[in-house]
Amino acid sequence: MIDSLPDQVTTVRPPHGLPGRTSTVTRVIDTATAPGNGPLVLVTGPLGIGRSAVLAAVGDGLAERGHHVLALRVARNERDRPYSLAARLSAELGALHRGTDTRRAPHAAAPVTHPEAGRHLTAVLRAAVKSGEPLFVLIDDLHWADPASRGVLLPKLRSLAGSPVTFVCTFRTLPATTENDRVTLERLRTAGLAHVVPLRPLHSREIDALVAHELQAIPSASLSERLRRDCRGIPSAALGAVAGYRRAGSLRVVDRHAYLASPDRPPEMPPGQPCVEHLRGLGAPVWPVVKALAVLHPLGSAATRLIAEALDTGEDEVRATLDSLRAEGLVCHGPEPGHWRFRLPLHASSLTACLGQYERRRLSQLAVTAVWSGTATAQGCYFAEHLVTAGRFVDPARAAEELFRHGSAAMLEDGHSAERWLRAALDLITEPEPRARVLTVHASTCTIHLRHAEARESAWAVLSRYADLVTAENLLEMEMVYIVSLAGMSDQAALTALADEGWRTLPGGPGHRIICRYNALCLLERWQEAADHLAATREEWSADNDFVAGVGQILDEISHAFLGRPRDFDRAVADPTRWPLWERGPRHRFQRLSWLTRTLMTFGELAPAQRLLETYGLPSGYRPVSDQVVADSQSGHWDRALDLARRALATGGWVGDLTSHTMASREMSVILGARGRINQARSVIENARGVHSMLPHLLAGPEAEQEQSLGATERAHRVISDALALAERLGLVIGTDELWLRRTEMELNAGDPAAARRCAREVARVAELTGTGRSRLCHLIATSMAHRNPAAAAEAVALARHRDQPLELADTLVTVVRHGQADPGLLREAYAVYGDLDALLRKAQLRNLMREQGVPVPGRSATIAENERLLAVLVTEGLTNREMAVALGCSEKSVESRMTRLFKRAGYRSRVELASAMLTGDYTV
Known part of the structure; x- marks a missing residue:
């Protein structure tokens, strides 16, 4: 899913190699x-x-x-x-x-x-x-x-x-x-x-084309905006910035889209940049002045005085040098009198890279001192970075306190900066008590943003050296961070040791140890054992402090719901305020609502999750990215879901717990597969299985879908069977309704109606256990198929419309019609829904069914264009003609004819050229 740079496809330049x-x-x-x-x-x-x-x-x-x-x-x-x-x-x-x-x-x-x-x-x-x-x-x-x-x-x-x-x-x-x-x-x-x-500066779309051809990937909106802001349409600056981001390791390609993995990290401009070499060649006083300006220009009119102080020269000499640079077109006046800035902001990054370590620290010292004295003002991020760079050149205690404040405020929205600032604060602190405080926030920040190695290191430092200096609440939090980090690093041996006997040696009281063991058992997918452990020790953990009791209650509700016993979970959804920590502050309400809504969406219950948020609202307004991906996918906002998912993958920010990582991967695979991105959809599943994800059987549905799209029916059947066997072994009920429904249809297609009816009974059993709308829908569809029941089909259609999840509705309409249990005219509605989702492959497959059922396919010219676009997508996926024929439900000869027409119309000479045009956005219908 995360592509290499450059991409595997050979670069094909536009005419003259000059986009725009x-x-x-x-x-x-x-x-x-x-x-x-x-x-x-x-x-x-x-x-x-x-x-x-x-x-x-x-x-x-x-x-x-x-x-x-x-x-x-x-x-x-x-x-x-x-x-x-x-x-x-x-x-x-x-x-x-x-x-x-x-x-x-x-x-x-x-x-x-x-x-x-x-x-x-x-x-x-x-x-x-x-x-x-x-x-x-x-x-x-x-x-x-x-x-x-x-x-x-x-x-x-x-x-x-x-x-x-x-x-x-x-x-x-x-x-x-x-x-x-x-x-x-x-x-x-x-x-x-x-x-x-x-020559005019290039428009944003032309810069995007230039970058796309350089990277063979479409620049994300955030990267495009950064280049627009820093490069002002100058093509060499844009290409230089891209090279600098690649050099810094902050540019990543995910699903053929380019993102900045660390948006706040400046590009590391390589040696030999024309502007830098030109300025270096001018020598003194130009060279030292521009280097200092690169660091200090955000301080506005105060920068001139500080540059003079840094270089031990007069302000008039500095102004004269800047005037000469203005004549060269390199600097210009800022928005306030006496404010100088670079005409291209990128030049500041280029010059900053030329500074020696002492120069950097000295300039940052001047900036920090000026802000502290009130003679200059600076934005928070800029000032925090100067605190990091200045280090002990300024008052360590004051710097550490400010870094802690900035890091704590940014821990949700800007994990990269928050981790950096908190780590810098730790480097300035020697006293045990403040170190313990910063380590706690640093560990939590790293956990939120899946920096598991750093989180484990800080959490273990608290547990092993400062356990007596933190509150009981923070101690349990660090224990859970430590356990989750072990899972995030796939350290199965350490988790197993902790779950079996190691939990008894953890600091804190019995309630702490019970919760920690439960957490380790869940992360090892030993669900039933975890639930039994929590039930057997209920008197101990529920009588502990409010924090232990509150965490234990949430975990108990969720685990029993996963196992098919949702009574307590349903009561929590009905009234989440019945919880010991609800009135203890917004942070705890955020945790409560996040876990409840995440679990609801894992069951496919989007509407109840949305009602819960509308009623109570997340206190900070922040929602973990992976939860947003799932919500956007289920509600039909596919483009937004994909962009969020790609950005999270690029930045290492699948924010949330491991179940949300599984669900976000599942939804991303569903979207890509429906749009014809079959191999990319497979790659998402493989990557999700390659890390320590929970509830992996939830990935089987889209995985089987991709296999069936390529005609691998037996393999698809095996995927579903293996997933059901895994869920049974773990005692899990969640998600098995969909798996049994797929198995029902597979048995019907294989000509075994008796086996299909047995599978339908399993769907009914799961629906009875969970009581969710999704399981009820699966039960109705299975009944309509296995028992030839048009009434159940009609009820399923009504329920799907009420649930208002677009893909679920369209798939329901197609399924009941395909099995002869509903009016074929419903296919027109499904076709329109697939169109709204831009589900190219689903639409193409549905057209075959519509022709079989005698339902006219609307928009002949639009259909031809969509077929060509889908063909180009499948070529980009690397599918063979035979695989494309299976996916499209036609003959290989038909695929060859379509390919010939496509190449002739679009003017491409090879699959490589067509794939390159798709990667860079040059392909037009």
Whole structure:
């Protein structure tokens, strides 16, 4: 599911390799080759806008048309060598026209201080014109040309008007372009001798296309927004940022979408960045000033004073340096007087990477001291990062307290930063009591965001060294964090040892140890043993402090519900306030409601979960990501669910317990499979099974669905049978209603109605035990199929509509019609629901059933387009023609014909090109 970088599919570049610039390249070529146009085409734009790339593409395009092209690039150091460009141009043109006497041409590499270069350039240009053959001279970075060469070359343009020689040059525009340059250019344009093609910044969608072709993955909305903000449409900056994020290890591709795994971590720009090298080459005072500005510019007008203090110089000197950089187009004024900032925020990241450790700490010290003294203000995240960097350069006690405050406030929404800030606070604290306090919050934060190794380390530090310094509530919390972390790290041996005898040695009273053993048993999937242990010790844990009793009550309610005894759980849903910790604060109410709603959704009961939240509301407004994924999937908001799931995978944030991880993986697989992403759906299941997930039998439904889509009927049957056997061995009832329903249909399809009726009785048994709407629906569908009962089918349809879960409704309609228990006209409703979900594969399979039942398929042109898009999806999935034929319910010959038409219409020459276009979003119907 988490793809490598680069992707396995070979990169296929767009025309000219320039997303967003193809039309510009064509415009420049057409202007340069149009009869009667002037002899100069000037491509202009600021630093990094892509002038050189456009010029290179223009050269390729001209060469493809059979024209002679001479390409030169002017280096920055040639600006101070008189006649340098004129000499080089003379030599190159002379080589093209051997009839010209080049013996007296100045050598291109030698210093030239006399006007002989100008006379020789006139001669070679005259020879080029006389030849009558079209020649295009491409000069990159003309702005670096020495004044003497420009003084020679530009007047020659008048004599080239109407000749076969055309100059195509790039010229960097600056906020402070010289008056002489502006006047000269305007005269050339007025005389019709020059055509200026300015390069504009790329739109967001063009930057997205550029990044997509670089990564062979579609940038996520968050990555796209970051690049828009930091790079301002400058293509080289966007590509540099992408390279920097990859270098920092914070860019991850999940399901062919690119995400920032650590959104607050700046890109680590590699050495040799043009802007950095340009500034480094300017030396003092520019280089030290811009490095300091990169760190201090968020402090606004205070930054100038602090830079002067850091460099031991005057503020006037700093302002003068910044003014010169403004003329270069690198910095600009901020929103308040005296505030300087980089024109491209990315440049600040590039320069920060050039700082030495002492420089970083010294600048952060100045920033922190200024904020503490009240002479500067800073946003929380920025200030917290300076506290981390400054370390002991500032007051350790005060810094640790502020880092603890920032980390505690961010522990839910920004786990990466919170963990970093809390870890930095620990590095500054030596006293046992404050260390225990920070370790407790650090362990909880890491658990929430599934940083299991760090969580285990901090929790064990509390349990082994500071158990007597924390409250009984925090002690139990650390014990549970420690146990969950063992599961998250798949340390089965340690969990088993803890569940069998190790629990007796844990700190705290008997109630603590009982709850901890129960937790370990559940994580080992020893559900019945866990429930028996809790029941046998009820008098002990329920008589302990409120926290132990409250946690024990929740665990008891949930485990018995999973085992098919939901009485206490149903009472808790009816009135969650009947709980010892309800009035103890929002944190405990959050825990109560999260566990109840998560369990409801695990049973497929979305509406009761939503009513619970609407009635009581989550106190913080925050909801674990995996719970959001499940809720969005079941309610039909599939695009949102997928984006949340991908982002969580990219950031390592399957937030919540291990049952929610299983459910989120299940829902993600369902969505991908319904949309034709069969292999990706399989990959999600494999990844979920590869970690220590709970209730793994819940994954069997979508897994069997993928197998059946590819014709592996026996394998699908085995998946369901194995899952039912596992659930029986563990004593679990949850989720078996759906498994028995699938088994019922499999037996009918295999021609064994007696076995199907036995399976239907099992569905009825589960429905009787759990009493949920989902199990009732499964019972009605199984009854309609196995007993040929149209009344049960009608009741199932009514119940599915009432439950208002789109995929569940559409699947119910299709199933009862397929087995002849309902009006085929219902298929039109199912078809519309699948369309709303963009369930391409389900729609394609349903079309076959609609034709069999004589139900017209609406929208012929839309159907053709959808078939082509689905075919492209299946190609991208790497399916063979035979596999596609099985999935689509047609012949291999039909697939071959469709592929031929698709390639012909879309202009792709191979599966690789088509797959690449799908990966980058270039494919259009």
